[in-house]
Amino acid sequence: MGWLLIGVALVVGLALLLLRWRCPAWYWLAFGAIFATIRIRVRYAAVMDACQLTVPASRLRLAVARWTKREIPRQRTPRLMRVTPMRTGVRLRIKMRPGQDAFEFAAASDRLRHSFAVHQVTSRELKPGIVEMTMTGYDVLKRVRMPARTKASTLKIPVALREDGRAHFRDYREVPHSVTVGATQSGKSVYQRTVIKELAAQPVALAGIDCKKGVELGPFARRFSALADNPDDAADLLQALVARMEDTYDTIRRAQRISADVPDAEIAANIWDLPKHLRPVPVVLTIDEIAELALSTRRNDPRRDRIITALVRLAQLGRAAGIFLDIYGQRFGSELGDGITMLRAQLTGRTVHRVNDESTAKMAFGDISPHAVFAATQIPNTRRGMAVVGYSTGEWIRIRGPHTTMRQAVNACNKHAHRTPDIPELARFKPVLAAAPAKAPVTAESVTEAV
Template structure:
């Protein structure tokens, strides 16, 4: 019998000292190869991360994230109370009815983890009896467990929730967007999108609204940030001073200015913000008395459009024959509070007239091609009951950094309660970041493009001749 290695003999029969000595070079070579492979992988990973971050993400980052998600799923569900049960939580024990926590909780299924350029997406299948709310509340816990920047939970589908996993904050980057799309597409009104009103009753192919989408920045999921007046006819923009409100409005105006659209400015801070757009505006109010007059004239114009639609049996201006169809009007109100503030009896009447007409425009305007963009540093219930009625009409919401919780809640809380936290966490050091309405995603973070005052002025100068004249309104003297 071959002399055995005493310690090994019982556990590894056949492994002898001689054999072990014979294997040593092979084991050594295998170890060297293994170390070389690991070193090479680390080097390739670092190089890719530096030179081609996207390839690095697909080759290394995403498989590691998926592994982390799968491994932590059980603990995450247990700790964040995301589990369901396949047994009733109440039962009978002798004469007693007992209620308790399930000993064998059932995990919701984490499925379809797919790589995306911004991170990943996944779907969670809910068990019967589960609701999406705990998953929405657990978004922060998921982000921590998986070591990612943020997890967005979309709970609008039945029986499942969709996760958007962002590995890093794509909005914090030194790079600026190329100027080609900052200043808008060509002024041809040919580009069209479907209009929600046409789904109700479409008449002729020409009854399609003009493209009223302004590309104003980048969303955190990598898509363009678009303010589309066809999808959401009216918008509320809240942002503290120096948060990037004017820059955002400039970016939108630069896009609408290139199309046959009438732009009207209401800037009761003496026209300081909107005056640079004056050459392209069809009217500009610089105080509340002027604002009340302009808004009254626009209500009259809205009523005229109503009559026109009635006469032609149309449900919106896009169904009118092209020859009689009026141009869309975008009314930009900068500093909403200035319309509502009241210091005297005379102020009260003027404020009431201005704000009532603004509300009427928001109520009636959508189908008649009159759109309202309302901006302010603060939006509060102390403005009066009219402000919540106005807010109810403004389906598009944008919340830049603001200074008080009430403004965040007023801007987002009624439609997207789970967006309130995200808006409160906007970093004051990074300008132009906002939480915004996003058609298919509910809400999303986004950052506006930076359009310098010179670039903005150049677009206004180049498009000044396109400013339509509206009935009852006088264009501002530039």
């Protein structure tokens, strides 16, 4: 009987290890969340004291202790309001003590990770006095599995998984223009395919500039309303988009109808304030490699000046007209020439995959957070698709996109090819689709020759 119990215990232990290795989410829901919750409840006060997240007792309590000659009160820990187990970890809601701020908890996240024996700890302020800490129980970015249900909407698409287990969205209404940089084989192209795959099902027009003869964006031609595969066509396409932007502003101006009896909510200032029958289709412009447009072998190249000027105008004025920019490249620095710094200042979204040097990360995150720069330089070569996303508020987060193959993206574009709008301003740039080769009819002679 004793050997039988030992054998059963070994089998159960091996089964748990196998479950933790192959299905970490199920292991966490079945066992890990319970153990982590108990560990947090038991160790909370000691960990807060060790991580220097406590405050001295109030002056009134100290005075009462002196008057009554009692023991001096201990340090006061922040109050643990709620512990919520999740699919990927545990979420803590903490009420801070007077004198504390959210930065103290964010700075102590690494110490809390080791103290509570979890994989990752992220912190954010919910409202004054309340901080929320998300503790991830396992490495959710090792094998990316997007949530089954995501709250996607028009121009808001899920493109990656955050390190806290939630989906990362590309919201064009909130962040109209973005830049994505990364070295070769860092996962930048796969991220681009994911964005195009999700946008294919949206009621938007897709335009692209791919100066590598269209090898990256050419396969998605059925869903693109305009596509340029060389710098000359790219310059003309950008000028056409600028002309469309100006026409859209004329439409908005005519529809404003500002008078004393018009409510404020009905005064149009962008395309989203227009009635549906007047609202133009939003356009998302994808530029595959910015260096091919910005670099030039000639000094004072007029074509390059036209391209950069048009891009700057679209970045400054395109949001209200429904024109959004997604720019990709290996580097995006001042060495690309005049106007690049001005263009980069207009790109709110910053995503950095693995880079080969620190200066590339500083180009994207230097004005956001030095911690984001350090995190971008620490991405290993084995984690393709992993990136760091920075926000203008100084916050940043690690993400990793799902592996989207070229076939999956092409199938999505072909499936939603009927959604491709015909835009008169971009008609001359619409990609020409090659007809499928006609099959020869099967005859008795052909069958005889084959035999």
